[in-house]
Amino acid sequence: MIRPRSDLGGVPEHGGLYVQFAERLDPGQNVRLHALHRALLADLPDGVNDLSPGYVNLYVDFDARLISAGAVRAWVRRHLTGAGELPVRPGGRLLHLPVRYDGADLDDVAARTGLSRAEVIRRHAAPEYQVYAVGFTPGFPFLGEVDERLRLPRRATPRNVVAFNAVAIANAQSCVYTLPSPGGWNLLGTLLTTVYDPNREEPFLISPGDRVRFVPQEGQTPPLPEVRRLWPLGPRLPALRVEAPGLLDLVQDAGRFRQAHFGLARSGPLDERSAHFANRLVGNEPGTPLLELTLKGPVLTALRDVVLAVAGFGMRPVGLPMQQSFRLRAGETLRFASIQRGARAYLAVSGGLETAPFLGSGSVDLLGRVGRPLRAGDVLGVAGAGHARPGFASRPLWLPDPLVLRLLPGPQATREALEALGGAPFEVTGLDRMGLRLGGPQVPGGQMISEGTPAGAVQVTPGGEPIVLLNDRGRIGGYSKPAVIHPHDLPLASQIRPGQRVTFRPDLSGSPEDWVRRWNIDATWPGPGGRH
Numbered sequence: 056m057i058r059p060r061s062d063l064g065g066v067p068e069h070g071g072l073y074v075q076f077a078e079r080l081d082p083g084q085n086v087r088l089h090a091l092h093r094a095l096l097a098d099l100p101d102g103v104n105d106l107s108p109g110y111v112n113l114y115v116d117f118d119a120r121l122i123s124a125g126a127v128r129a130w131v132r133r134h135l136t137g138a139g140e141l142p143v144r145p146g147g148r149l150l151h152l153p154v155r156y157d158g159a160d161l162d163d164v165a166a167r168t169g170l171s172r173a174e175v176i177r178r179h180a181a182p183e184y185q186v187y188a189v190g191f192t193p194g195f196p197f198l199g200e201v202d203e204r205l206r207l208p209r210r211a212t213p214r215n216v217v218a219f220n221a222v223a224i225a226n227a228q229s230c231v232y233t234l235p236s237p238g239g240w241n242l243l244g245t246l247l248t249t250v251y252d253p254n255r256e257e258p259f260l261i262s263p264g265d266r267v268r269f270v271p272q273e274g275q276t277p278p279l280p281e282v283r284r285l286w287p288l289g290p291r292l293p294a295l296r297v298e299a300p301g302l303l304d305l306v307q308d309a310g311r312f313r314q315a316h317f318g319l320a321r322s323g324p325l326d327e328r329s330a331h332f333a334n335r336l337v338g339n340e341p342g343t344p345l346l347e348l349t350l351k352g353p354v355l356t357a358l359r360d361v362v363l364a365v366a367g368f369g370m371r372p373v374g375l376p377m378q379q380s381f382r383l384r385a386g387e388t389l390r391f392a393s394i395q396r397g398a399r400a401y402l403a404v405s406g407g408l409e410t411a412p413f414l415g416s417g418s419v420d421l422l423g424r425v426g427r428p429l430r431a432g433d434v435l436g437v438a439g440a441g442h443a444r445p446g447f448a449s450r451p452l453w454l455p456d457p458l459v460l461r462l463l464p465g466p467q468a469t470r471e472a473l474e475a476l477g478g479a480p481f482e483v484t485g486l487d488r489m490g491l492r493l494g495g496p497q498v499p500g501g502q503m504i505s506e507g508t509p510a511g512a513v514q515v516t517p518g519g520e521p522i523v524l525l526n527d528r529g530r531i532g533g534y535s536k537p538a539v540i541h542p543h544d545l546p547l548a549s550q551i552r553p554g555q556r557v558t559f560r561p562d563l564s565g566s567p568e569d570w571v572r573r574w575n576i577d578a579t580w581p582g583p584g585g586r587h
Contacts, residue, residue: 067104067327068542069510070119073466074131074576077111080199080227080504085187088113089147089264091578092316094134103127105315107507108263109531110187110197112575114507116315119542131576147186147265152231153272154180154222158242160210164224168204176271178202179243184229184267188505189259190318190531193423194233194251196261197505201227213239219279220246222269229269231261234424235279247274251317253283253413253425259317285417285426290409290436293358297433298388303349304429306408309342310526311416315507320527322418322425325488325549326399329367329452333403336364336380338443343407344417346429348400350552352391353429357383362405362443368397368454368550379448380405397454397550405441421488422527454550461541462561464570465512472499472537473561476513476521480556488527491551492520498537505533511540511548513559523548 074091077084092108095115102122107114117127156176165175184198191197201224209225214237217223221232223240232238233251250260261267285306297304307330310323324330324347334343346353352370364380371377373390383389391400410417419426429435462476481495500515508514512524514534523540524532525548538561540548551557 068119069545070117070124070127070542071507071509071574072115072117072124072127072131072576073506073574074113074115074135074578075111076113076578080110080187082185082199085110085185086264091134092263095131096313096316098130098134099313100126100130103130104312105321106313107190107315107530108188109190109506110504112506114315114509116507116509128576135578147262149183149266149268150261151268151270153247153274154244154269155247155273155276156244156271158222158244160223160241161243164205164207164241164243167207170204175205175243178205179224179229180269180271182268184269186261186263186265186267187228188531189261189263189316190505191529192232192234192236193253193318193320193420194259194261195318196231196250196267198229198267199227201229207241209239210241213237217242218245220249220276222246234422236422245276247272247277249277249280252280253423254281258414263316280424282424282427283413284411285413285419286408286410286435290434292406292409292437292440293434294361294404294437295355295435296358297429297431297435298354298356299431300429301348301353301391302351304353305347305419305421306344306410306426306435307347307418308344308410308416310418311414311420314414315530318530319414319423320420320530321510322416322420323526324401325526326367326401326546328546329399330401330403332378332449332452333364333366333401334407336366336378336443336447336449337362337403337405338441339403339405339407343403344410344438345401345403345408348391348402350398351393352400352402355389357385357387357389358434360384361437362441362445363389364403364447365400366403366452367400368394368452369552370394370400376448378451380443380445382445395552398552399549404437405443406437406439407441409436409438420527454547457558458547458551458555459558459560460544460547462513462538462559463541464562464565464573465536465538466506466509466574467503467535468537468570469499469567470563472515472535473563475499476538476559477561480558481521483551483553483555483557486551486553488525490525490528491523491548493522493557494520500535500537502533503535505531508532508536509539511542511545512536513538513540525549
């Protein structure tokens with residue numbers, strides 16, 4: 056049997072480092088952070104997947120199969136040798152954005168600050184805001200700093216949904232909700248231009264390091280951007296027609312790389328190992344577009360002879376082999392039967408699915424309005440004829456029972472948090488492509504300055520609730536991350552079912568100081584001649 060902790064083939068091994076510029080918010084250091092980000096973007100080595108600029112640090116995401124942590128450190132330090140020459144003033148564009156000041160909390164903000172509505176509007180529109188970071192949702196800008204008289208905390212009870220284009224404040228920050236999403240900031244108005252639209256040639260209006268001025272103005276709210284299509288309406292080689300969708304059927308390829316600084320999710324298959332095996336069975340390269348199926352599979356009819364393979368868990372093809380290539384002739388129908396082991400399976404077709412890539416990827420990103428789940432009547436095409444033969448098999452994939460996931464110390468690791476995570480089993484109380492919400496013993500954690508989020512990070516809310524972050528996670532987040540799932544075990548996390556129990560086995564070797572050093576590169580500049 057192929058055990059998940061060996062023979063990984065083309066599966067990435069996620070690694071990450073933080074280039075640390077300051078311990079607390081510092082506008083000058085944030086400017087330097089973005090200058091370094093631009094320099095690194097212009098000189099990306101193979102294996103560096105993404106750069107996520109935050110408030111006080113820059114997260115570097117890399118594939119440890121292709122580049123070592125030592126080589127990443129050397130690359131960053133080479134660019135830091137010119138640290139003293141990096142600018143101390145904002146160097147991005149200055150954008151003037153029209154706002155209709157009609158927010159649901161405008162009167163409340165006026166009452167709590169003792170200011171008139173007109174004075175609240177004047178004070179909010181007066182500053183030139185610095186774009187400290189972009190994230191939470193695609194294009195969502197974190198702006199600072201708000202006039203001191205307007206600095207109010209987040210609402211005690213967040214709204215379940217904040218409207219698209221809402222302009223809001225919380226503490227020293229302002230923001231724009233670029234897509235409908237939950238939120239607890241105080242709503243002042245509505246932006247009259249669209250910050251993020253996946254259908255535009257340039258999807259993002261605002262970049263990290265830019266500057267923003269709000270201009271009071273009347274006008275109509277622009278429409279919510281349409282969902283961008285990820286496969287053609289009329290495929291060149293029609294292959295599969297959807298008779299009935301499954302629970303969640305998504306086209307995925309290797310994922311959308313080097314877009315984290317705009318807040319876009321990586322997407323891609325949650326179980327990269329099973330996706331890799333499915334593609335390999337039909338002669339495709341790793342990362343070739345295929346279907347990710349969750350818990351319940353679709354009903355598909357072949358429109359031409361195709362060679363298919365299914366790998367993974369949670370279901371099996373009816374009357375056809377699992378983890379072995381098979382031929383489906385034109386007119387034949389493929390059905391799936393659900394099973395109680397695992398959650399996701401991957402259906403690959405020889406030649407790969409035809410897609411219309413967005414920013415280099417055909418992967419669906421539900422939050423980013425990039426693609427959608429399959430619907431009845433959809434027709435998927437193949438990108439090429441393919442040359443695989445039916446009957447090719449591999450040794451079966453394997454799921455351990457009971458499920459034990461290894462943990463490595465995370466960016467904010469403490470011995471207390473790691474011991475709490477390993478002290479008792481946890482139950483999955485909620486899950487989606489963003490992450491797994493776990494119920495069980497309370498774990499030490501809490502809020503912190505928002506920063507980039509590693510794949511498989513275990514973040515802990517102020518209430519002590521752990522959440523395992525998966526592919527569609529927010530690219531920056533403000534909760535402590537005491538642990539990360541071992542990269543070889545991350546595919547197993549994607550196969551967990553609702554209500555399943557999971558046990559963690561933390562690595563407690565080394566000291567907390569060692570754990571911090573493992574994650575960080577010091578880039579602080581206390582002044583002329585400062586160390587970096």
